[in-house]
Amino acid sequence: MKISLPSDSKMHSKEFTFGVATASFQIEGAADSRLPCIWDTFCATPDKIRDGSDGKQACEHVALWKDDVELIESLGVDAYRLSISWGRVINQDGSLNQEGVSFYTNLMDNLIARGIKVYATLYHWDLPQHIEDQGGWLNRKTAYLFQDYADKITQALGDRVHSYATLNEPFCSSYLGYEIGIHAPGLATKAYGRKSAHHLLLAHGLAMQVIQKNCPNALNGIVLNFTPCYPYSDKPADIKASQIADDYFNQWYIKPIMNGKYPEIINDFDDGDKPDIEPGDMDIISQPIDFLGINFYTRAVYQACSENQFEQIDMKDAPKTDIGWEIYPAAFTDLLTSLHNTYTLPPIYITENGAAMDDKIVDDAVNDLDRLEYYQAHLNAVNDAIEQGVKIDGYFAWSLMDNFEWAEGYLKRFGIVYVDYQTQKRTIKHSGLAYRDFISQRAE
Ligand code: FCB
Secondary structure, eight states: OOOOOOTTOGGGSTTSEEEEEOOHHHHOOOGGGSOOBHHHHHHTSTTSSTTSOOSSSTTOHHHHHHHHHHHHHHTTOSEEEEEOOHHHHBOTTSOBOHHHHHHHHHHHHHHHHTTOEEEEEEESSOOBHHHHTTTGGGSTHHHHHHHHHHHHHHHHHGGGOSEEEEEEOHHIIIIIIIISOSSTTOOOOHHHHHHHHHHHHHHHHHHHHHHHHHOTTSEEEEEEEEOOEEESSSOHHHHHHHHHHHIIIIIHHHHHHHHSSOOGGGGGSOGGGSOOOOTTHHHHHTSOOSEEEEEEOOOEEEEEETTTEEEEEOOTTSOBOTTSOBOOTHHHHHHHHHHHHHSOOOOEEEEEOOOOOOOOEETTEEOOHHHHHHHHHHHHHHHHHHHTTOOEEEEEEEOSSOOOOGGGTTSSOOOSEEEETTTTEEEEOHHHHHHHHHHHHHHO
16 A cells, blocks of 8 residues: 555645654663653653653664664655754753764764754753752743753754754643643643743743754744644534633644734633743744644544533544544644634644554564555645645654653554564564655655
């Protein structure tokens, strides 16, 4: 089975970037050569990770990076999206860790030599633990520490990086990490979600200032995740519930960046639950970005509920991936067109999209037709959005290879490359081969 798009698709153009994505904590291993981070602590806390695993070895990418670069090259992609581990490149006293910086400069130089563009995210959730010990993202000071890290690392990496993203999915850091506690640092207080989110967004804005100064030629922006919210029925109360959920989970993160304000629902919050906004913050947060990264996996369906205003409904009979996320590609097109209609957006990159499937390796092959179908349907959905006038310049498959899937440990496989964690052998899955073939045909 192949991946294909209509012959007149703009995604066939060489101007459109195709890539694969990973994140530092999920693949690097080599925990001893960096500072401990909140995910090390979270993994060491009983019952937080489904298989009791951690990121100490992961895909041993720090040791195997040269092989991994060859693997990436063999897929024929234009770009590789990775994240920098803050605690690998910055020492506890704030100075640069040269050994850590060299790891990334060597990796990047090698990618560039093979014609692969580097898309680097500065924060994919691995906050150094010593900063968490001072309050983490609940402490406004963390935003300034992030700015300092961004300043130093972008000077060190400079033009090697084609595109810098400040943060990956601040929703996950703040809501999952500080409001409901299923991600590190595992705090679960309603007010913490909004307070940490504000400091994350402030950190994004402060970092943008120094990145634009240090690397004016790079494409600089942020990566947000969206889970579009649908009403369970046509009843006005359900429609209203889905709108409130959308403001709470999705618009909360994009509106401050694009329009310099939080959604109106902020006025309904108790004073104690509101973020601590200081004069000038919203201007810092809403400065221009060169691109918007969008991560999409699934949708969510809501009905009205008096207690919490909205309640998510499990779509029992709907097709789902192995992680339980509904497969609903039409929501991807809806999302892209509705963001385009709501905001004045810079060019969009799909910075993550992909599926966990119950892969079986047989005779050195993984016949993951289910994942391939997921990719086909979602690439079609992106193409549909482009046809409807949305400017989308790139697409990254999540993920290059199976890796540490946060609270699910190693139980869920998102790679287009299979990883045997005992031997660290990588095997390109059928979906990866189809992605490679699709990309190479486009080049002809
Ligand atoms: C996203 C994360 C990424 C990965 C995928 C499945 O929310 O950015 O690290 O875990 O989900």
